[in-house]
Amino acid sequence: MNIQIIFYSMYGHIYRMADAVAEGAREVEDATVSLYQVPELVPKDILEKSGALKARQAFSHVPVATVGQLADADAIIFGTPTRFGMMCAQMRNFLDQTGELWSKDALVGKVGSVFTSTATQHGGQETTITSFHTTLLHLGFIIVGVPYSEKRILNMNEITGGSPYGGSTLAGLDGSRQPSENELAIARFQGKYVTEIAKALVRGRKV
């Protein structure tokens, strides 16, 4: 199976989560798992002023995704930080280039899943993921979240991201909070679970 994890990250929180999603996906036999980032749109001087230029160096080795590669995937797990309760413009811009794939039904039947990050606890994790799902449904993806069999999404002992919609983390207003072990474990679960479902679908199609 070709499993693609495609993300945008400005300060590294989503990148850390993407790595955990990949770890989980790699636990599934026969999975080829690749990480990609979508192209940056913010001008360099603005990135520099906000400290993002330095933060983004930590994952500058991750290749930039091309729209054409989506057609090769069996599952795509998307990661986006929240921007005003929705996906970031970099991800939106990337998805807005899938018109040709849409017209050819090239993404129909692939497994799609989303994880996110916000600054604050109620800053729009669920709206970011569920509004992302709308686009995935238009493209024909089979949407997968994180079922309650992953008991860590029920954790009330600490502030934590993670919901039935998908994995998530909280960065804090100044970005100083890093993904917690609970959040990373949920992300690993999501990667493994999506890959297992993709595997079952691929096997079924071959029968």
Ligand SMILES: Cc1cc2nc3c(=O)[nH]c(=O)nc-3n(C[C@H](O)[C@H](O)[C@H](O)COP(=O)(O)O)c2cc1C
């Ligand atoms: C323009 C802008 C809008 C944002 N909107 C929200 C928001 O609606 N709710 C929230 O909690 N955080 C918001 N944030 C904070 C980001 O979601 C946060 O920096 C991000 O999740 C950190 O992930 P990253 O390190 O991968 O970039 C916003 C940040 C920016 C720059």
